[in-house]
Amino acid sequence: MLDFKEILSVTLILFSVIDILGSIPIIINLRQKVGHIQSEKATIAAGVLMVLFLLVGKSILNLFGIGVDDFAIAGALIIFALGAEMILGIEIFKPDPEATNSASIVPIAFPLIAGAGTLTTILTLKSEYTQLNIGVGIVINLIIVYIVLKSTNWLERKLGKTGLDVLRRVFGIILLSIAIKIFKSNLFEGVSF
Template sequence: MIDLKQILSVSLILFSVIDILGSIPIIINLRKKVGHIQSEKATLAAGVLMILFLLAGKSILGLFGIGVEDFAIAGALIIFALGAEMILGIELFKPDPEASSGASIVPIAFPLIAGAGTLTTILTLKAEFDQVNIAIGILLNLVFVYTVLKSTTWLERKLGKTGLDVLRRIFGIILLSIAVKIFKSNAFPMDIV
C-alpha cells in the first residue's frame, strides 16, 4: 500500500546513501577522460540494478555463492580505487576508446549510484518498508540523479578549475573513508571498536 511517510523516509535514506552531490567531482573527472557521459544510460542502468536488487537481491547473490558482505567489500575496493585516483592524481580507471559509453555504466551507474552501499541498503529497507514504497523512493532518487548528471557541465563552469580541484581532493578523502568503513564493517562484523 502506498504510504507517503514511508516514501519520504526511503527517499531520504537512499538520497544520503547514493550521495550524488558528493560524486560530482568524480563524474566531472570521468567526463574529462571519456569526453561524454550518457546520463540516460547511467541512470537507467543504476535504476535496473536497484529494482533488480529490490526484487531479488539476496537470491541473485546466493546463486553465485556471494554474501551481502562479500558484495559490499567488492564495492568498497572499487570506491577506494576511485578515491585514491582523485587524491593522488593517478589514473587507475582507464577508459576504453572504443566503448564511449563504458564510463556511463562503470563506475558511474555502479558503484557510484547503485553501489554496494545503495544495494545493501535496499535489501535492508525491505525489512521495514513496503516494496512499492521503496520502488517509488528509488524512482524519485533516480530523477534527482539524472538531473545532477545532466548539470555537470554547468556545475563545472560555476566551480572553476581551482574549486573542482579542491572538491576532487576533499571528496577523494571522503570516498577513501567510506571505502574503509564499508570494508571494516563487512570484513570484521564482530569487531568491537
C-alpha cells in the same frame, strides 16, 4: 518504513560513489567526441541497473554461494579504492575508450553512473539500511544525475577546475571513511569466538 536519517546517509554515500560532479570532465569530453548525450536515456538506464541490482543482487550472490557480509567486505574494498582514486588523483577504474557509439548508455549509464562501485555499494548498503530507504536514495541520486547531465556546461563554467578538484577530494575522504566503517562492521559478522 521511511527513515529520513537513513535516506540522507544512503543518498550521500551513493552520491559520493557515483561521483557525478567528478565525472563532469569525462562527460564533457565524451560530448565533444560524440556530439549530444541523451540525459534522459542515460539516467533511466542507470536507474534500471541500480534498482534491478537492489532487488535481485542478493539472489545473484546466493547463486554463487557468496554471503552479503563477504560482498560487503569486497564492496568496502572497492569503495576504499574509489576514495583513494579521488584523493590521490590516480585512475584505477578506467572507462572503455572505444565505446563511443551509444555514449548515453556506455560509458555514461554504465559504468560511469551505475558501475561496479555503485552496484557493489547498493548491495553493501543492504547490510546496513532498509531496501525502501535505499530505493529512495537511488531515486534522489538519479534526479541529481539527470540535473548534472543536463547542466554540464553551466557547472563547468561555475565550478572551474579547482572547484571540481576540491569536491572530488572531499567526497574521496568521505568514501574512505565509509569504506572503513563497512569493513569493520562486516569483518566479524557470523564469526563466533
